[in-house]
């Protein structure tokens with residue numbers, strides 16, 4: 001884990017700003033940081049030889065933002081770095097193409113889920129210079145690598161989002177996309193609830209695709225192919241085209257590997273024949289009253305879960321609450337700044353289960369106290 005050890009820290013009041021880095025508050029060992037691209041927490045812990053500064057795993061952004069925060073923190077405290085394990089990352093990483101979950105996604109034309117090494121993503125960008133391509137990926141090193149390539153090749157029409165793709169489609173307007181690509185998704189044979197292709201994802205794909213737009217699934221797993229085909233067959237107003245060992249314009253790293261092993265490759269094109277209704281109003285994740293009488297027992301509901309894990313004190317009036325909230329199968333780890341009018345330190349993704357969990361959280365801990 002990239003971290004630094006510094007020789008001293010000052011007794012500072014918060015908020016503080018240095019260059020374009022804001023240090024928002026201190027909640028015991030946690031410090032809220034806002035960089036131009038992200039909002040996250042760093043942890044500062046006393047050690048024998050100084051103070052260990054590391055990032056909080058739940059809110060972790062990409063490494064370039066962490067590095068900016070560390071540098072800002074060193075400057076803020078007039079400190080010296082005693083130890084660091086991020087010296088290899090010398091160059092400032094390019095990230096103008098990097099989006100955050102709160103950014104507007106209404107101008108996206110094409111989506112690629114889990115782009116990995118990015119060969120196909122970059123091919124799409126070059127083939128479609130007038131279109132905006134969104135690549136969604138959870139693996140941060142792949143993101144760093146692709147961002148560098150985009151900068152190096154001066155590619156302007158790609159946007160990158162570091163998030164679970166299953167959540168992101170719900171932010172894209174209806175009837176907007178030309179295509180969605182899911183190439184060689186992880187089959188998750190033992191943890192099927194983690195699969196990208198599922199009923200919700202297909203539903204959202206149909207909603208976001210234009211009429212005649214398509215979702216292209218390419219996989220080397222016969223099991224995943226069969227599973228996906230069955231999922232697609234639950235839907236009307238779509239057309240399915242199936243191919244086996246179809247040569248494709250770009251061969252990704254995974255594909256090269258499977259071809260060497262002489263494995264079969266399966267393609268499903270799901271073509272959308274439907275014009276969908278508009279996306280519902282944005283969900284309102286605000287609070288009116290401070291949350292009180294917190295309980296640490298997980299609260300399990302039909303479609304969602306709320307679990308308050310820990311509370312970090314900031315001062316007499318304020319605290320930071322760490323909790324898990326949202327869809328039972330993929331809840332989000334988040335923080336709430338609990339004060340007179342609480343706010344999420346990082347908002348939950350705007351999906352229905354998160355919103356329902358938010359309403360319940362408000363109902364239990366603020367209305368009845």
Ligand SMILES: C[S@@+](CC[C@H](N)C(=O)[O-])C[C@H]1O[C@@H](n2cnc3c(N)ncnc32)[C@H](O)[C@@H]1O
Nearest residue numbers: 114115116137138139164165183184252253254
């Ligand atoms: C087997 S690799 C394939 C990469 C690339 N498409 C290729 O063909 O080389 C699967 C990729 O999907 C990403 N991934 C898995 N689940 C994801 C999710 N829910 N949202 C976004 N990306 C995901 C993984 O991090 C990984 O990079």
